[in-house]
Amino acid sequence: MNKHSILLTGATGYVGGRLLKVLEAQGHTLTCIARTPAYLRSRVAPTTRVFAADVLDQETLRPALAGMDTAYYLIHSLGESKGFEEQEKIGAQNFAVAARESGVKRIIYLGGIGNEREELSPHLRSRHEVGRILRDCGVPTLEFRASIVLGSGSLSFEMIRSLTEHLPIMVMPQWVSVLAQPIGIQDLIGYLVLALDVQIGTSEIVEIGGSDQLSYRELMNEYARLRNLKRVMIPVPVLTPWLSSLWLGFVTPLYARVGRKLIESIKHPTVVTSNRAHELFALRPCGAAEAIRAALENEDRKFAETRWSDSLSAGTPRSYGSYHIL
Numbered sequence: 001m002n003k004h005s006i007l008l009t010g011a012t013g014y015v016g017g018r019l020l021k022v023l024e025a026q027g028h029t030l031t032c033i034a035r036t037p038a039y040l041r042s043r044v045a046p047t048t049r050v051f052a053a054d055v056l057d058q059e060t061l062r063p064a065l066a067g068m069d070t071a072y073y074l075i076h077s078l079g080e081s082k083g084f085e086e087q088e089k090i091g092a093q094n095f096a097v098a099a100r101e102s103g104v105k106r107i108i109y110l111g112g113i114g115n116e117r118e119e120l121s122p123h124l125r126s127r128h129e130v131g132r133i134l135r136d137c138g139v140p141t142l143e144f145r146a147s148i149v150l151g152s153g154s155l156s157f158e159m160i161r162s163l164t165e166h167l168p169i170m171v172m173p174q175w176v177s178v179l180a181q182p183i184g185i186q187d188l189i190g191y192l193v194l195a196l197d198v199q200i201g202t203s204e205i206v207e208i209g210g211s212d213q214l215s216y217r218e219l220m221n222e223y224a225r226l227r228n229l230k231r232v233m234i235p236v237p238v239l240t241p242w243l244s245s246l247w248l249g250f251v252t253p254l255y256a257r258v259g260r261k262l263i264e265s266i267k268h269p270t271v272v273t274s275n276r277a278h279e280l281f282a283l284r285p286c287g288a289a290e291a292i293r294a295a296l297e298n299e300d301r302k303f304a305e306t307r308w309s310d311s312l313s314a315g316t317p318r319s320y321g322s323y324h325i326l
């Protein structure tokens with residue numbers, strides 16, 4: 001394994017926070033940027049540098065990017081109330097220019113799986129647009145695209161966990177049958193780390209997923225099975241994703257903004273359609289049951305290592321109600 005000089009963005013977030021610990025353990029020279037550096041400084045190793053920077057302000061990025069060979073772009077603004085597509089676009093453009101001018105050799109970005117031939121939700125459309133900006137910026141960029149991430153602290157997993165734990169009877173709109181290909185957080189981090197040294201000529205898109213394709217409903221069933229919970233799921237085909245997401249936000253304020261955007265984005269299957277990950281990487285990801293089991297073991301600890309709600313952009317989490325509908 002080669003040692004790298006790495007700029008890590010999104011280290012206060014769910015994926016970036018997990019990656020941070022692994023990169024530190026591997027002994028790379030690590031620099032993080034954060035909008036609230038004081039908060040992050042208390043969570044990093046003494047050898048890790050933390051710069052105050054915001055991707056919406058290009059000048060703040062340059063000092064942090066100086067001398068870096070690799071940059072991880074793990075930023076998104078799911079919690080921002082409006083204009084998030086424009087903000088994500090500007091952030092990616094600023095980062096792309098600053099990375100190129102600083103001589104960065106590789107950008108590694110994690111976005112979302114979605115078939116561009118279908119109508120993408122604003123959330124997925126923005127993930128793809130960010131990827132396009134980075135891939136086209138002149139720095140070879142590896143864009144991973146993933147579906148649901150299964151891990152303690154992940155927004156999608158926490159929604160599944162919360163609903164299945166609290167509701168003996170769940171009303172299920174049709175969209176919960178949409179197929180996904182969830183990936184366990186350990187495997188996801190594995191890909192992100194291996195991406196440091198994998199051979200790529202130019203920019204690439206690599207779809208990644210676990211070994212199972214299943215729907216949100218099947219995921220909840222699997223979760224209930226592993227937790228020995230008896231759950232009744234009643235299909236309600238008339239409830240549109242938009243209405244059900246409004247209702248979800250109403251009864252589960254914790255997910256009010258971010259959960260709604262996530263649910264509105266579940267329109268089409270998010271499954272791996274290319275073999276590129278197998279060609280490039282020796283990693284063979286586990287299935288959903290194993291990933292849920294690993295997340296549950298982590299849940300037994302007092303706190304998950306990082307949670308989506310830790311990031312500033314998630315908004316302020318609040319307590320949630322006792323009756324939910326998806």
Ligand SMILES: NC(=O)c1ccc[n+]([C@@H]2O[C@H](COP(=O)([O-])OP(=O)(O)OC[C@H]3O[C@@H](n4cnc5c(N)ncnc54)[C@H](OP(=O)(O)O)[C@@H]3O)[C@@H](O)[C@H]2O)c1
Pocket residue numbers: 009010011012013014015016034035036053054055056073074075076077078091110111112127146147148149154155156307308309310311312313314
């Ligand atoms: N988690 C999943 O289930 C999942 C699934 C598939 C793909 N992904 C992709 O993985 C990537 C990371 O997701 P995540 O779940 O780790 O996100 P997250 O927990 O919401 O974290 C987002 C990060 O972005 C940072 N950020 C937002 N706006 C910023 C700005 N203007 N300048 C600097 N930093 C800013 C946040 O920092 P602050 O603390 O300052 O807000 C935070 O560290 C995203 O591209 C996402 O699409 C995630």
